Amino acid sequence: MTDSQPEYVSVTLELDTSWRYASGDPMDQFLRRVAQRRIEALRCPDCGRRYLPPRPFCGRCRVPMDEWVPVADTGTVVAWTVVHLPIIDGRTGEPRPSPYGMALIQLDGADTTLNHYLDTADPELLTIGARVRAVWREHQRGAMDDIIHFEVLP
Amino acid sequence: MNPVAVVGTGQTNHAKARPDVSQPELIREAVDAALIDAELTSADIDAVVISNMELFEGRALPELWVAEGAYGAGKPVFKVATGGTSGTSSCIAGFHQAGSGSFDTVLVVGFEKHSEGHTQTGMALVDPFWDRAVASGALGNFALSISQYMAERGVTEEHAAQVAVKARRNAASNPHAHLKMPDLTVDDVLNSRMLAEPLHLLDMCPQSDGAAAIVVASGNNARKRGSKAAWVHAAATRHDQPYLGDLDRRLITTRALSSAAASAYAQAGIADPLRDFDVAEIYEPASYAELAWYEALGFCNDGEAGRLIGTGVTSMDGELPVNPSGGVLSTNPVGASGVIRVAEASAQLLDRAGDRQVAGAKTALSTGYGVYAWSDVIVLRSEMP
Amino acid sequence: MILESAIKLPFSYAAGGVGSRFLIALRDEEAILGGRCETCSTITCPARSFCSLCHRAVDELVEVGPCGTLQAWTEQPGKGTFGLIRLDGADTSLLHRLVGNADEWHPGARVIAVFVEKRTGSITDIEGFATEGEPT
Numbered sequence: 001m002t003d004s005q006p007e008y009v010s011v012t013l014e015l016d017t018s019w020r021y022a023s024g025d026p027m028d029q030f031l032r033r034v035a036q037r038r039i040e041a042l043r044c045p046d047c048g049r050r051y052l053p054p055r056p057f058c059g060r061c062r063v064p065m066d067e068w069v070p071v072a073d074t075g076t077v078v079a080w081t082v083v084h085l086p087i088i089d090g091r092t093g094e095p096r097p098s099p100y101g102m103a104l105i106q107l108d109g110a111d112t113t114l115n116h117y118l119d120t121a122d123p124e125l126l127t128i129g130a131r132v133r134a135v136w137r138e139h140q141r142g143a144m145d146d147i148i149h150f151e152v153l154p
Numbered sequence: 155m156n157p158v159a160v161v162g163t164g165q166t167n168h169a170k171a172r173p174d175v176s177q178p179e180l181i182r183e184a185v186d187a188a189l190i191d192a193e194l195t196s197a198d199i200d201a202v203v204i205s206n207m208e209l210f211e212g213r214a215l216p217e218l219w220v221a222e223g224a225y226g227a228g229k230p231v232f233k234v235a236t237g238g239t240s241g242t243s244s245c246i247a248g249f250h251q252a253g254s255g256s257f258d259t260v261l262v263v264g265f266e267k268h269s270e271g272h273t274q275t276g277m278a279l280v281d282p283f284w285d286r287a288v289a290s291g292a293l294g295n296f297a298l299s300i301s302q303y304m305a306e307r308g309v310t311e312e313h314a315a316q317v318a319v320k321a322r323r324n325a326a327s328n329p330h331a332h333l334k335m336p337d338l339t340v341d342d343v344l345n346s347r348m349l350a351e352p353l354h355l356l357d358m359c360p361q362s363d364g365a366a367a368i369v370v371a372s373g374n375n376a377r378k379r380g381s382k383a384a385w386v387h388a389a390a391t392r393h394d395q396p397y398l399g400d401l402d403r404r405l406i407t408t409r410a411l412s413s414a415a416a417s418a419y420a421q422a423g424i425a426d427p428l429r430d431f432d433v434a435e436i437y438e439p440a441s442y443a444e445l446a447w448y449e450a451l452g453f454c455n456d457g458e459a460g461r462l463i464g465t466g467v468t469s470m471d472g473e474l475p476v477n478p479s480g481g482v483l484s485t486n487p488v489g490a491s492g493v494i495r496v497a498e499a500s501a502q503l504l505d506r507a508g509d510r511q512v513a514g515a516k517t518a519l520s521t522g523y524g525v526y527a528w529s530d531v532i533v534l535r536s537e538m539p
Numbered sequence: 540m541i542l543e544s545a546i547k548l549p550f551s552y553a554a555g556g557v558g559s560r561f562l563i564a565l566r567d568e569e570a571i572l573g574g575r576c577e578t579c580s581t582i583t584c585p586a587r588s589f590c591s592l593c594h595r596a597v598d599e600l601v602e603v604g605p606c607g608t609l610q611a612w613t614e615q616p617g618k619g620t621f622g623l624i625r626l627d628g629a630d631t632s633l634l635h636r637l638v639g640n641a642d643e644w645h646p647g648a649r650v651i652a653v654f655v656e657k658r659t660g661s662i663t664d665i666e667g668f669a670t671e672g673e674p675t
Contacts, residue, residue, distance in 0.1 A: 176555025
């Protein structure tokens with residue numbers, strides 16, 4: 001017994017909890033519009049930058065924002081990738097089905113880029129500069145994944 | 155801030171998994187090594203700073219569980235949790251504590267046990283309204299940023315692979331490194347499994363279990379040690395806006411890193427980084443990142459990083475060896491990775507870097523990088539400020 | 540707007556050198572081990588890797604209990620009854636569940652460990668502590 005390798009024990013625990021978060025007014029307004037398939041950004045009165053997601057202050061100018069401007073659900077791909085090693089979705093403990101496409105999309109009317117999924121049905125079309133459009137779920141509940149992904153326009 | 159210096163460093167031998175030690179036992183290994191290196195005992199430590207993130211290993215208050223491993227019971231113990239910069243920010247916190255005059259000797263220890271947690275997922279569990287449904291995690295974030303970087307600055311997969319080769323070959327001379335690949339080639343990197351286009355497996359850092367510690371001494375204490383002190387000449391930290399899409403071209407502009415570097419270089423009187431630094435330990439989570447850091451840190455002009463890696467200037471026998479330790483690309487216990495940058499840079503100045511020693515190193519750079527929005531820059535010299 | 544957001548993730552933690560020996564003793568021998576510090580002789584239970592007072596690494600494990608004295612207890616409706624138990628031979632108290640009749644609980648009560656039949660190397664290999672003399 002003394003000559004054999006000591007046995008090391010691991011303790012397995014599943015973290016399985018949920019929390020309730022208050023969105024705050026800007027995000028509340030934003031997501032209510034998303035539920036209607038409308039996207040709007042908050043515009044900084046000083047630098048003019050149009051932000052998605054919305055937040056109460058412009059981080060650069062440190063001033064409050066309350067001017068909403070319309071944003072299209074079409075835009076241009078600024079960066080893209082196809083992920084082969086899936087991330088585990090922390091909300092479920094399950095890996096995302098892979099491979100899946102992701103992109104940074106400059107929506108028409110916004111100055112920040114949106115990090116979202118990209119339809120990879122035709123990989124040849126995936127390039128920086130490609131024009132894309134949101135593909136919406138049939139029923140929206142007011143969340144960022146009311147958009148399933150963005151498809152490349154021919 | 156009063157002058158302070160790093161007077162001892164210690165690391166575990168980093169590995170894919172350490173099932174033989176609990177998290178407190180893991181940090182005890184690094185802490186004991188650092189105390190021996192500093193020629194001190196635990197009784198000499200006035201305060202402890204711990205670098206680690208809650209959600210990566212899914213337990214609340216990691217410092218409560220592990221502090222005994224750092225001889226912390228009964229002493230002031232603070233945790234710093236800022237993603238990849240946790241380690242460098244913890245060191246800076248230690249510098250400030252010792253430099254304040256309130257603490258004479260401060261122990262900083264960072265650790266991670268990736269084998270016990272989920273880092274990628276932990277990184278995506280940020281804003282519950284926006285990020286959790288669509289966040290990419292580390293791999294996706296880098297891949298996105300890199301696609302822009304390649305398009306705009308002309309770096310190629312081959313340039314990145316050269317960085318990956320340099321790192322793993324350097325690591326072969328580092329007994330602490332996780333991935334040691336003395337015979338790695340560019341073709342090996344390009345043929346390795348695609349993780350997220352264009353990142354191949356060997357373009358990315360590993361996930362490691364490990365810990366690293368440094369001992370920071372205030373001026374009087376450090377002065378008595380003569381050449382056995384690595385003096386802090388500058389420390390700068392920058393945090394940026396929260397969402398990946400807030401800042402176009404993050405990897406390219408690297409606003410947080412260039413701003414921190416400008417501040418640190420001004421503090422330390424660095425005018426020409428390539429010439430003024432003898433060695434650099436920079437935080438490069440992906441091969442492409444090192445190229446972007448060459449530009450942000452002023453080693454070359456924008457668009458020239460691909461050319462620079464090819465010249466050999468940043469190799470072990472070049473003018474400015476970058477990451478003799480093998481860098482984050484070879485060893486990545488996230489909470490420890492930033493401490494390792496400072497420990498390795500200090501060991502170089504203390505002439506204790508063994509087979510990876512850069513002869514006569516007197517001025518060292520170490521940097522930290524966290525998520526996509528945080529950067530630290532630290533300048534160390536063997537002479538007092 | 541209020542959003543309910545879940546986190547559901549499995550984690551696996553190494554018990555380490557001392558921790559593994561402690562859990563294996565529970566699993567294989569229904570024995571509870573304390574860690575004895577070579578310098579000050581303080582015995583922590585559950586056995587811990589480092590002495591709280593001297594900070595030195597603990598190597599020697601000794602059996603404590605299975606009986607002990609209840610130091611404090613509380614009942615959380617819907618969650619159960621918990622107590623701090625100073626096992627015979629230990630210098631620190633163990634937090635665990637209490638099983639059996641609540642009328643018996645008071646600081647100073649003598650208690651004994653009750654083990655489950657299917658043990659896996661977990662602190663829950665102990666089901667809880669019952670009043671001594673209570674049928675197990």
